[in-house]
Amino acid sequence: xxxxxxxxxxxxxxxxxxxxxxxxxxxxxxxxxxxxxxxxxxxxxxxxxxxxxxxxxxxxxxxxxxxxxxxxxxxxxxxxxxxxxxxxxxxxxxxxxxxxxxxxxxxxxxxxxxxxxxxxxxxxxxxxxxxxxxxxxxxxxxxxx
Numbered sequence: 001x002x003x004x005x006x007x008x009x010x011x012x013x014x015x016x017x018x019x020x021x022x023x024x025x026x027x028x029x030x031x032x033x034x035x036x037x038x039x040x041x042x043x044x045x046x047x048x049x050x051x052x053x054x055x056x057x058x059x060x061x062x063x064x065x066x067x068x069x070x071x072x073x074x075x076x077x078x079x080x081x082x083x084x085x086x087x088x089x090x091x092x093x094x095x096x097x098x099x100x101x102x103x104x105x106x107x108x109x110x111x112x113x114x115x116x117x118x119x120x121x122x123x124x125x126x127x128x129x130x131x132x133x134x135x136x137x138x139x140x141x142x143x144x145x
Contacts, residue, residue, distance in 0.1 A: 014071035018057035
């Protein structure tokens, strides 16, 4: 039996990081519970105090294919390099210069939304197609692949 997968990010600002990853992946912020028009309305009804309303957020694939990403506030900042990271498949089917041009365009788009470009790895055929290492607004590494 296969299990659903959720990827969880520890972070300082769940709402902002969720918005970044929704933009990066073409996801959307998860809808509020049924019967509520907004998360603010739902959290108010649940009795969550205003200072706790950004303790968590989640984004989902609008087509239901990709995993849910969950963002939870933690008190400590990021300490070291990620041991697990996301690969954002931004150049499917492309090779060589066309692949790297597509990755560069996506890197530029994500930098304009708060990401940081860390380094570029050139293609090394036959096994390595080339990729760009990035960091999200809170420093979590990911690759444009």
